[in-house]
Amino acid sequence: MSFDSLIQAILDGVLTGGVYALMAAGLSLIFGVMDIINIAQGAMVILGAYLSYALSVHLGIDLFLGLLITVPVMFVLGMFLEWGFIRRLREGDRTSMSILITYAFAIIIEGVLTVLFGTDYDQLSASYLNSSVHILNFYLPDIYLFGFALAVVLLGGLYVMFFRTKFGRGLRASLQNRTAADLVGINVNRTRMLATGIGVGVTAAGGMVYGATSAFNPDSGYDLISRLLAIVILGGMGSIGGAMASAVLLLIAADIVATAWEPTWSILVFYAAIILVLSFRPIGLFGARAVRSQ
């Protein structure tokens, strides 16, 4: 494998890693604030992709502009799911039950999408996205660049929200010490609902970029969630920064493997990462949560 293709793989990895980082951050956020693992995150990304598709193909709305619609829609969906279902979970085995419940969500979403769009593969496209930027020896597809930029903007927005707004402070407080958050009068239920909304809302953006870079059908959610889970496990559940870092790392590694061997094996990088990490450091690279009793 030549040095050039190595650099290309790294560049691709960084660019796509940004988008995965966004989606994984959403997953980590949900876990951090609510102690639930959202298996449906992948399916939701695909849902976001289909929403963008519908807007673009049937209504002619530009992909990026369409986000102004899809993101709020997904946001509301996330809030609804928390309010309607997740809140009903008993405290006892909350996390395990959440895995099952969100798996059910994922199946329902896949079912709805299959009914509406069929099982054929689709892909998002825009005329301005079909070219690449040519720097030195490297090709950087426009869509990757745009997607990366979008991810950066959104992650930046999340950062601002997190650290500069009152709501963000409340969210951080809930993450750091739940009892104290209660004590200080933070409306925990509302915070959870909004956090879920945000965690799901980002999947709309992720979905648009994903849909533009790869062909997808309703079944693609499984592939995605397994990558996202690997990213989050590697980064340590609950650590948003960890999720972002490991997203970029894993994507780079996967791209290198894809270039050096075959694309179909690149997914194994994710799984190998899980196994390695769990064998040696079960709490993940950045996982700081104390070991809870089972």
Place this chain on the structure above:
Amino acid sequence: MSATAGTDPAAAPGTEQGTVRSRSRLAVRLVVVVALAIGILFPLAENSDQGTMSIAFFALIFMASVTAWNIFSGYSGYLALGHAVFFGTGAYTIALTANDWHVPAGWSIMWLLPLCGLAAGVLAIPLGLVALRTRRHVFVVVTIAFFFIFQTLATNLSFTGGTGGLQLPFLDWNYDVYNERFYYVALVLVVLTVILSWVVRRSRFGLQLMAIRDDEDRARGMGVRTTRVKLAAFVLSAIPVGIAGGIWAYFLGSIYPQSAFDPLFDIALALMGFIGGIGTISGPLLGALVLESLQQKLTQTFSTDGLYLIIYGALFLAVLLLLPRGIVPSVAERVRSWRARRPGPSASAEPAAGTGVAGVAPQ
């Protein structure tokens, strides 16, 4: 649910409690015999209806798989959502060995089934060792991840036939005995698996497993070798699922990665377990019977894949939220409180007593 079969000093024969206990044991035994009889005689009644027979066959496959899954997840409390790995392994094992060893079509292929179980069991060892290192909820995620690994492997490795899958040697049995024979093979598997589950339940090993479920740290403090016990249960639960995969593969005649490694299979096991009642013996059987029949009916009625998924997912959601403990434990509780209200032997001797054998759960 208790596992105190055998002599219970608290209910000496001849006392009133003893009579009640032996009466309920008798009732359970009766139910078992009846169920077995139905199972054996069913094809004779329904043989003409191929549709019903194949539904029955698939139901049996699931009954065996869920019962096996329950041996691990139900008794230990660790939710494993990756057992499709073992199912698929069994399917591919029988396909590969049948083809590579040129086993003639016919009954002789059935001799390969133990190999399927073996392959699944052996595979379960390293998987279990890695997965069981984590906390309970991460364990679930890891089993899911393992599942996807294997699905990918099956799709991409050359010797597994890639996306095209594999074909098994063509079986030229007569159309009308085809379903019947597979039915009985599956039935045998179900019976054996139920016996295994029952044995585990009553054994020392099972007691330790259930102690782990209730309080793992304390169990460890009381001398239970938790890692060993959990791993053993994991392996034991994998074997029947592997065999089931083998039978299934042979029945269909051809397999491909998406069908042998189907995420819905994993979910189905959990759903059936939850519907019927996790941790009991009759629960998984009931859950599998109910759900698989429903599933097959749904596929026959709804041509679109999507609608099927929606209903399935919604059903799952409903069960999780409304029936978290499952049919069998809820019924058992009803019966228990009904009995407690009846005049007669003191209620304190009743609860949790019972053999927990297939059929009615502890009174």
Place this chain on the structure above:
Amino acid sequence: MIEVQGISKSYGGVQALSLCDLSVPEGSISGLIGPNGSGKTTLFNVITGYERAREGEVRFNGNAITGSAPDRVFDLGIGRTFQLTRVFGRLSVLENVLVATQRSEGWVRGLLRLAGSASERRRAMEMLDFVGLARLASDLAGTLSFGQRKLLELASLLVADPAVLLLDEPAGGVNPTLINQLAERIRELNKAGKTFLVVEHNMEFVMTLCDRVTVLSQGATLASGTPEEIRANPAVLDAYLGGDVAEEAAAQDARAKRSQISVGAAAAAPQPTAPAPILRVKGVSAGYGGGDILKDVTIDVAEGGITCIVGPNGAGKSTLLATITGLLRTRTGTIEFRGEQINGLAPGQILGRGVSLVPQIHSLFPAMTVRENVEMGAFSINDKALVARRLAAVQELFPIVVERAHEKAASLSGGQQRLVEFARCLMLDPSLIILDEPSMGLDPTTRGIVFDTVAHMNTTGRTILLVEQNARAGLRLSSHGVVLENGTVRLTGSGHEVLEHPEIGALYLGGAIEPVL
């Protein structure tokens, strides 16, 4: 039989055990006592392998077992119970007892053999008989009452025939008749050759049962000897009541001079007309399911004063606070704040009415700065100007908020964190501040600062209700005192009256002793 030497262990910034020594002679019934947070359960955990110590050694019959895993420790013959009783809830009582007999089996044989052979079951039933649970053998362990679970725990251990039993608060939450039975059983077993190490707060239980007692304080061994020796030891009394006598007196005088409330004056002339109570607890009974911990408690908290609730462990102090702040429902009785009934309201609503709580555990947001933490106190207020004004006022009272404003809360010491917590709770301008063990885990100097601050907060007219293990300092500081024991109010009066009351020593150390105050 068990020798513990120089064990040290810390959790983050808190030193749980420091060079702790303990000796349990073979055939004895040894007691381990000490105030809250002195490290007793941690020591148990280290001995039985549930936690690792940073340094030190544990020997069993001369062999080092430091750091061995729990199952190994159990195999060696050391069994233990837990403070919060743990049973296998979904197994029957009989099965619970059987678990310990099933160990050390290859798993194949374990599979093929029935859970509990006839002889094992007989033995298990014997044990159940011994503790009096035989008739409940087939019941699910989860349905047992609290006291019954304790007995079940004991039976589960005994069946494995351990040589040593470590019992963590065996009498806690158990009704008196059962306690006597328990003591009887322990004596019987001891005569049959078993060694015991018992952690208990029930002093009568410990002093009458044990032949040796070791006292832990602040993670180190304070004293060791026969019950009589321990009772007469002034250092022990100090540890329970808190603080070095002379040092505290000096600090208290200085405090009295500084603070505007003259404690001396309050003590010398008990208020003929007490100010209207801001908080009234009337006939409250409450518990956590196992039984009532509070039994018909009636307390009036005077407005503008400092009321200190003291009492031995398990007396119900924290439970009382939980009912007041809405975290626990009262079974009977009412709680009124400024005339309005507040029991039954959600904690958030009670907070909104001007009641603020600083809980026992550290409740700062560790990754936020000191200033952010304090600002979080006013999270529910939207008026920025108001928040700024409050912040300024708080900063005056608590210079530390300005000095360490931009440091992360996690980097502060325990005492400093406490002060920040006080500052934070003042942001809502509460009329009633509830402090749960504010000085716990702090060294004497920091304790002094904390108490100074409490007095200071009171000067601004706020009522303070505090629960304190450090009875001496707490009562000296307070205008009113309440002694809680076993869920009932034993004494009330002005802070001084309660402190000087002859019974208080007895309440803490059991039996008739001369309180050296």
